[in-house]
Structure formats: structure tokens, C-alpha cells
Amino acid sequence: MERPHGGNGLSGGDGGEFQSPALERLVRSLSRLPGLGRKSATRVALHLLTGGGAEAHADELTAALGDARRQVRTCSQCGSITEPDPCRICTSERRDRSQLCVVASPVDVLPMEKAGFFRGRYFVLGGLLSPLDGVRAGDLPFERLLDRLQDGPVTELIIALDASVEGETTALYIQRLLSGNPLQLTRLATGIPVGGALAYTDEVTLQRAFQFRRAF
Amino acid sequence: MRILSATLTNFRNLAETTLDFSPHVNLLLGRNGEGKTNLLEALNWFALGRSHRGAKADELIAFGQDALHVALSVEEDSGAIVACEFGLDRSGGRRLRLDGEPLKGKADLIGRLVTVVFNPDSIGLVRGAPQQRRQFVDQGMAELDAAYLAHLGACQRVLKQKTGLLHDLRRGFGGGGRGREELTAWNRELAYHAAGVCRGRAAYAQLLEPHLRAGHEAMAGPVGTVDFDYRPRLESVMKHLVSGGGKLPPEDELAGAIFAEFDYITDSEMRRGRPLSGPQFDDFGITLEGVDLRTYGSQGQTRTAAIAMILGRSDVLFGQRRMRPVLFFDDIFSELDRARTRRLQEMSSRDHQVFIASARPDDITGWRPEGLRAWRVESGRFAAVEGDAITAGD
Numbered sequence: 159m160e161r162p163h164g165g166n167g168l169s170g171g172d173g174g175e176f177q178s179p180a181l182e183r184l185v186r187s188l189s190r191l192p193g194l195g196r197k198s199a200t201r202v203a204l205h206l207l208t209g210g211g212a213e214a215h216a217d218e219l220t221a222a223l224g225d226a227r228r229q230v231r232t233c234s235q236c237g238s239i240t241e242p243d244p245c246r247i248c249t250s251e252r253r254d255r256s257q258l259c260v261v262a263s264p265v266d267v268l269p270m271e272k273a274g275f276f277r278g279r280y281f282v283l284g285g286l287l288s289p290l291d292g293v294r295a296g297d298l299p300f301e302r303l304l305d306r307l308q309d310g311p312v313t314e315l316i317i318a319l320d321a322s323v324e325g326e327t328t329a330l331y332i333q334r335l336l337s338g339n340p341l342q343l344t345r346l347a348t349g350i351p352v353g354g355a356l357a358y359t360d361e362v363t364l365q366r367a368f369q370f371r372r373a374f
Numbered sequence: 375m376r377i378l379s380a381t382l383t384n385f386r387n388l389a390e391t392t393l394d395f396s397p398h399v400n401l402l403l404g405r406n407g408e409g410k411t412n413l414l415e416a417l418n419w420f421a422l423g424r425s426h427r428g429a430k431a432d433e434l435i436a437f438g439q440d441a442l443h444v445a446l447s448v449e450e451d452s453g454a455i456v457a458c459e460f461g462l463d464r465s466g467g468r469r470l471r472l473d474g475e476p477l478k479g480k481a482d483l484i485g486r487l488v489t490v491v492f493n494p495d496s497i498g499l500v501r502g503a504p505q506q507r508r509q510f511v512d513q514g515m516a517e518l519d520a521a522y523l524a525h526l527g528a529c530q531r532v533l534k535q536k537t538g539l540l541h542d543l544r545r546g547f548g549g550g551g552r553g554r555e556e557l558t559a560w561n562r563e564l565a566y567h568a569a570g571v572c573r574g575r576a577a578y579a580q581l582l583e584p585h586l587r588a589g590h591e592a593m594a595g596p597v598g599t600v601d602f603d604y605r606p607r608l609e610s611v612m613k614h615l616v617s618g619g620g621k622l623p624p625e626d627e628l629a630g631a632i633f634a635e636f637d638y639i640t641d642s643e644m645r646r647g648r649p650l651s652g653p654q655f656d657d658f659g660i661t662l663e664g665v666d667l668r669t670y671g672s673q674g675q676t677r678t679a680a681i682a683m684i685l686g687r688s689d690v691l692f693g694q695r696r697m698r699p700v701l702f703f704d705d706i707f708s709e710l711d712r713a714r715t716r717r718l719q720e721m722s723s724r725d726h727q728v729f730i731a732s733a734r735p736d737d738i739t740g741w742r743p744e745g746l747r748a749w750r751v752e753s754g755r756f757a758a759v760e761g762d763a764i765t766a767g768d
Contacts, residue, residue, distance in 0.1 A: 331558075
């Protein structure tokens with residue numbers, strides 16, 4: 159079957175692979191990145207090799223990647239991404255030690271910190287239970303969470319996980335893990351977004367908002 | 375609702391064309407293989423977000439072309455006219471637009487254009503596997519309640535996760551002895567969504583039954599009472615259904631009972647390595663005077679019951695949401711006697727816009743409903759025909 163090819167001259171033309179093994183390796187490596195297919199990976203690779211100011215950009219990228227690999231680590235206490243270990247939030251004297259907020263990913267910490275209303279500390283799970291993706295209870299740091307609650311001053315554990323079935327199930331697992339523990343377990347509310355119009359709220363969110371309505 | 379017009383580009387063998395339809399009855403005549411069903415497929419695609427024949431984009435796009443495009447002008451029951459468009463290309467791209475605004479996913483499509491297809495396979499609603507009846511009820515309920523669709527989707531997803539976990543456990547990936555606790559968490563989440571699904575199915579069976587009975591009697595005469603009842607696989611649900619006279623308790627209460635049942639069978643599930651009960655095994659019973667039509671119905675009885683189910687679904691939708699689906703009859707009259715054919719034609723065209731594809735012009739002999747439009751279809755081309763030419767044959 160006839161297939162159109164890009165006219166960059168680097169393509170072998172028959173099997174869809176580049177004639178340069180080094181370029182092919184780069185494209186394959188890039189296409190393993192989240193959100194990049196082979197097409198986008200090829201664009202990125204060609205940009206880094208042949209685009210305007212390509213050499214400087216490629217060097218800068220290499221250096222940045224090396225520095226980040228050396229300096230960035232996960233906090234041994236909360237699992238966030240940090241340079242100093244433990245991270246600044248964990249060591250801060252101004253943070254409330256009685257509240258601990260469980261989130262799935264380090265990215266989830268960012269909007270909470272940007273808003274600045276939460277003065278407690280975090281615990282990052284690094285994922286959600288999902289057997290289909292090979293994530294089982296043993297792959298998430300639940301033991302470390304229990305240790306953390308055992309000897310700490312935490313009185314409230316706030317579960318802030320996705321409202322997906324994986325997030326819900328992980329929350330239910332934590333709830334069971336903590337049964338018999340006197341600390342207060344809470345979850346984020348679901349409902350109508352602030353500034354959102356009622357008429358454009360999806361039916362499921364609306365139903366939840368109704369279900370969890372409160373005295374006013 | 376009504377499809378006022380359609381503009382087709384590169385859809386299967388159909389010539390590029392714009393067709394203006396009758397708001398009442400549209401008749402497509404032609405031999406098999408000329409393109410009648412292809413047109414129904416194009417009109418129906420937007421309602422489902424897929425081909426009702428299960429065809430992939432590659433099959434739908436005309437030979438030698440890269441992309442197809444279909445634009446429909448749809449009059450909603452409120453009187454509003456919306457432009458529905460979809461485009462598919464060979465690299466898997468799909469674009470859906472409503473009044474020019476892109477639609478994100480399938481969930482946005484639900485209720486925009488509601489259609490019901492009736493073809494020779496529809497007899498499977500009564501005779502076929504339970505899955506066909508579940509799909510019928512699930513689709514009917516999803517049209518009424520978006521939360522039902524969310525529960526159904528979540529249920530299917532949790533079930534996949536649970537199946538994966540049971541499979542893991544059976545192969546010895548215990549996960550540090552915490553496998554049982556993990557299963558408990560998945561079962562609790564599953565019970566919550568299963569409760570929503572079971573409640574929806576029970577409610578739908580109750581909504582449908584009176585309409586199904588009325589439609590059946592109108593078609594077949596006073597031959598006896600048809601019952602349509604929900605037959606859940608979960609014993610906890612069945613028990614509540616019996617004690618509640620067909621109604622189920624509130625979600626939380628039912629979820630608690632379902633969870634207890636899941637918990638009770640967990641050891642067997644872990645041994646067998648797969649889920650052993652749940653809404654994925656539900657069925658619905660269709661009986662005439664107590665006789666199960668699924669197994670004992672004659673050809674004529676099952677066909678009449680299937681038609682009554684489909685017309686009943688339309689009546690439920692109208693009763694609950696004041697919406698009427700567009701009906702597609704694809705080559706079904708050849709299998710009905712003349713009296714039933716005429717009754718079905720008259721009943722359906724009274725309230726609906728109807729598209730009838732037929733290879734036999736005498737299917738409609740003597741029937742001239744208001745606003746009838748007819749086309750002869752040959753090699754994907756449409757030629758309008760009028761008056762006596764409709765039944766002149768070829």
C-alpha cells in the first residue's frame with residue numbers, strides 16, 4: 159500500500175524507521191514519554207537536531223536533565239518532589255502537624271499550595287490502586303502512612319483523591335486500614351464548581367451536590 | 375424528534391447528496407445491497423456515536439477516500455433545530471459537532487438524537503442472550519437518567535479491576551497478604567455502583583411494562599397479558615425486589631446488602647479467579663400468560679413482543695422526557711403478516727418520524743400516510759418517486 163512520507167530525506171522509506179540508528183534511538187526514547195506518540199517524538203527530535211538554535215537548545219536540555227536527575231528526589235517523609243530531604247513543607251515549623259492530607263501524585267500538591275489555604279502537611283501515595291495497571295496495595299506506601307500516623311501528632315487525615323473508581327477504592331482501602339484508629343477521617347466534598355452555572359453542571363455532579371447538601 | 379435533512383459525503387457507497395426528509399414517513403425502496411441500510415446507518419450514527427452494525431471507520435469511509443462527513447439538521451421535540459455533524463478519517467480521527475461546537479465524548483451525545491433501529495436481528499431482544507436485553511434496558515434507562523449511565527460505566531470499570539485482581543490472586547500475586555483487603559475495597563466500590571445499576575434496571579422494568587402491554591395488545595389483540603420483569607443475578611437484590619413488590623430500597627441500603635453478598639462469596643471468587651455474581655449476569659423475563667417467550671415463544675409471538683418492547687421504550691421516553699425517538703424499520707415487514715404490518719405502520723407513524731427500508735414495494739400497498747416521501751435507491755444514488763410509481767416495482 160502507498161503511504162505518504164515526510165520529505166526530510168532521513169527516512170528509510172520502507173519500514174517507517176530512520177536510516178540513522180542514533181536518531182531512531184532518540185525518537186524511540188522520546189516516544190516513551192507520556193503524551194508523545196511516534197509522530198510528535200519525531201517532530202521533537204528533528205527540532206532538537208536541525209531546528210534554528212538547535213545546538214544550544216539541545217545542550218541546555220541535556221544539562222537541565224542531568225541536573226534534575228542529580229538534584230531532584232522524593233521526600234522521604236511525604237513522598238513529594240523536592241531537592242532538600244525532608245522537604246520544606248515537612249520541616250516547616252509553621253505547618254499544622256495535626257492535619258495530614260493524602261494525595262495521589264506530587265502534582266496534586268501544587269494547586270493546594272498555590273491556593274495556600276491548607277496549613278497542614280501532605281502524604282503522597284504516588285498512585286492509586288489499579289490492578290489492571292499492575293498497581294496493588296503492596297506497591298503503594300500504606301505501611302509508611304500507618305507508621306506516620308502511629309508516632310505523629312496527626313488528629314485528622316484528609317483524603318483528597320480523584321473522584322474516579324480507582325480514587326474511591328483507594329479511599330475505601332485507607333478507611334478500612336484505619337478502622338479502629340481514633341483519628342478523624344475526612345474526604346473532600348464534591349459539588350458545583352465556584353462560579354459555575356447550575357444549568358451547565360453535569361447531572362452526576364449535580365446529584366452528588368444534592369446528596370451532600372448542607373444546612374444553611 | 376425529527377431528522378429534517380442530511381448531507382452525506384463519502385459515506386460507504388452513497389453518492390454525495392443532500393436529502394430532505396418527510397417529518398412523517400420516509401420510504402427507501404430498492405434491492406438488497408443498493409444502499410438503503412447504509413443511509414439508515416449514516417442517520418443513526420450520531421445517535422450512538424458508532425455504527426449500529428458495529429462497522430469501523432475504515433468500512434464506513436467510501437472506497438478510495440480519506441474521510442467522511444455527515445451533517446444532519448435535527449428538529450428536537452421542543453421545536454429547536456440543531457445542526458449535528460460528524461466526520462471520521464482513516465487515521466482514527468473523529469470530529470463531532472453540535473451547532474458548530476465540538477462535542478467531547480459519547481456522554482455528550484446521549485439524548486441529542488434518539489433513535490431506535492428495528493431490523494431482523496431485533497428478535498434477539500426476546501430470543502437472544504441476556505446481554506441483548508441488558509443493552510436494551512441500559513440504553514433506555516440512560517436516556518432517562520445520566521446518573522444511571524455514570525453508574526453503569528463505573529460498574530464496568532470496577533468489574534474489570536476486580537477481575538484483574540482476582541486473576542492476580544489466583545496466579546499467586548498476593549500482594550503481601552493484603553489481597554483480601556484489596557478485594558474488600560473493590561467490592562465496596564462495586565456494590566455502590568451495582569446498587570445504582572440494579573435500581574435503574576428495576577425502575578425501568580416497571581416503567582416499561584404497562585407500555586409494553588398496551589403496544590402488544592394493539593398489535594396482537596387480546597391474546598393475554600405480557601409481563602416484563604427484572605431478574606437480577608444477585609440474591610440480595612432479588613430478595614429486596616420480591617419484598618418491595620418490584621421496587622428496590624434506597625442506594626445506600628441496597629449497596630450495603632450487595633456488599634454483604636460480595637463479601638460472602640469472596641472466598642469462592644478467589645478460588646475460581648473470577649467474579650461469580652453481579653449485575654453483569656442480570657436478565658429480564660418476558661412472559662405471555664406466564665409462558666416464557668425467551669424459550670417457548672413462536673416466531674410470530676417473539677417478533678410481536680420485540681416490536682412491543684421497542685415501541686414501549688419510545689412511550690417511556692415520551693412519558694418521562696416528552697421526547698420521541700426517530701424509528702428505523704429495516705426490512706422487517708417481510709417477516710410479519712399483512713395485518714400486523716399495517717397496524718405497526720399506523721401505530722408508529724402516528725407519533726414518530728419513521729424511516730422504512732424495504733426491498734418489496736407491496737409492503738406498503740394501499741398505505742398512503744400523510745406526508746409520505748419515497749426514494750428508489752440504486753448503487754448508492756437516490757431518486758425521488760411519487761404516487762403510483764412507489765408500488766410499481768422494478
